[in-house]
Amino acid sequence: MLVIGGGGREHALVWKIAQSPRVEKIYCAPGNAGIKALAECVEIAADDVEKLLAFAREEGINLTVVGPEAPLMAGIVDAFRAEGLRIFGPTRAAAELEGSKALAKDLMAKYNIPTAAYRVFTEAEPAKAFIRQLGAPCVVKADGLAAGKGVIVARTLAEAEAAVDLIMGERAFGSAGDRVVVEEYLEGQEVSILAFTDGRTVIPMVSAQDHKRIFDGDQGPNTGGMGAYSPAPIYTPEVAAVVEREILLPTIQGMAADGRPYQGVLYAGLMLTKDGPKVLEYNARFGDPETQAVLPRLETDLVEIMEAVIDGRLDEIQIQWKPEAAVCVVMAAEGYPGPITKGDEIQGLAEAAATGALVFHAGTMAEGERILTAGGRVLGVTALGANIEEAIQKAYQGVECISFRGMQYRRDIGAKALR
Known part of the structure; x- marks a missing residue:
């Protein structure tokens, strides 16, 4: 493989x-x-x-x-x-569901998939005029791929207009900012649902919640994700049934109807609002760091599932999950999500593994026997526990064994689940 x-x-x-x-x-x-x-x-x-x-x-x-x-x-x-x-x-045409936020929003509008009200713009001034009409808070998104950083939640009109300038004027995300999507701000808790699909059958994985902001208490700039836990207690069986019926299946059926048949993993980033679950974004692959919290809970052979997806026989597979909870804490380099330094030695990896934690490497490189930092997100320390509380405790036990210069991590991964 x-x-x-x-x-x-x-x-x-x-x-x-x-x-x-x-x-x-x-x-x-x-x-x-x-x-x-x-x-x-x-x-x-x-x-x-x-x-x-x-x-x-x-x-x-x-x-x-x-x-x-x-x-x-x-x-x-x-x-x-x-x-x-x-x-x-997924094919290139199907992956456009992630590659173009405008395409994704238009698909949702066409097939009545619940999402925030929005408009798409190719010029800055009309976008700003719409922002003034919509009011704050609102959300400004670069249309294309921006490594998880092209979404700006603006609390004020000034912030929203500055976001348009950043994306379209300063080209902070390059050609991803050729178009912007401006949409209403949704209140609620976020949850990530990954699902296997062969283009007809959709089998959701266990729920997870990502932590996008760099600092505790969801403060500071957005990152690619600072940690995740699974399951998300707010994602009840009742909510799951609604998501499958009103979001996941209609998305896959809509893509097929539009000549973009979709196979692989569909990731739906959802906001659980008072009016029910709504789609914030789609990704066309396994999420990062959600995968590090979800896959350790999978009992079934992943290769068998992937083969069934490719062969269009996902309906023949029974997917089993472990009852334990999982928590993943991301350890990031100094300066992340901005400019970072690389090449700092990482200590304590064997000690962390000895606690029973799974240490998933992200931005690392080997130099002889030494392991050095090589990216913004350096490690993801994951642990399983009988419940979220125990998984949090075990994950941080692993984290505490590890050190490298300037390392930063959130100390509240999974705290929302306890509340």
């Missing part, structure tokens, strides 16, 4: 795939220092479709799994399929 990517999500995927009796050998491109213990890392960038395709052909790869969004948007699934190679993930 070949796993594409080199972050915490990919380490969790490799870790889970390695448990399958069907798998003899795993490659990971480009991988990281933690993945090296389980897979052979290959120095090919995750979005270098031609080199990945050539490698898969040469090595006789039976199944490829795509972690990040960039290769999906670059059409890697289409390229592999054209060569008769098996690959898990």
Whole structure:
């Protein structure tokens, strides 16, 4: 098997795939220092479709799994399929559900999928005029891919107009800001639902809640995610039934009807409002860090599920989950989510693992025997417990063993679940 990517999500995927009796050998491109213990890392960038395709052909790869969004948007699934190679993930046309927030919002409007009221703009001045009409707080989003950082929740009109200038004027997210989506602000608690789908059948995974802001108490700028826990107690069986019926199934059916059949993992970022669950965003792949909290709870062989998705027989699979709760705490580099330094030595990894915690590497590299920091989010420390409280305790027990210069992490991951 070949796993594409080199972050915490990919380490969790490799870790889970390695448990399958069907798998003899795993490659990971480009991988990281933690993945090296389980897979052979290959120095090919995750979005270098031609080199990945050539490698898969040469090595006789039976199944490829795509972690990040960039290769999906670059059409890697289409390229592999054209060569008769098996690959898990949506096509480029289907991945547009994440690649274009405008397309996603238009799909929801067309198929009556609950979401915030919105409008799409290609010019700054009309966007600002709409903001003044809508009022604050509101949300301003870059249309394209922005590594999870292109969404600005504006508390005041001035902040909202500044967000438009940042995205469209200063081009903070490059071409992702060619269009902006301005939408109403939704009140409630967020929850992440990942689901397996073969284009017809949709099987949701267990719920999770991500923590986007850098500081405790949901303060500071947005990040790619500072930690997650599963399950989210606010996501009751009643809410789950509504989400499946009114959001997940209509999304997959709508994509098929629009000529964009969708296979792989569908990620729905939801807000649980007083009027019911509404979609904040879609992602076209496993979430990061939600995957690090969700996959340790999966009992069923992940490879069998992926094969069933590719073959269009997901309805034949029974997916089992562990009753335990899971908590993942992200340890980030100094300066994240802004500019960071790399190359600081990480201490205490073996001690953390000895507590029973799973230490998923994200931004790490090996230099001889030493493990060094190599990215904004450095590690994700995950633990299982009989309940959320125990999982929190065990995760932080692992975190406390680890040190590197300037490290930062939130001390309140999972606290919302206890409330």
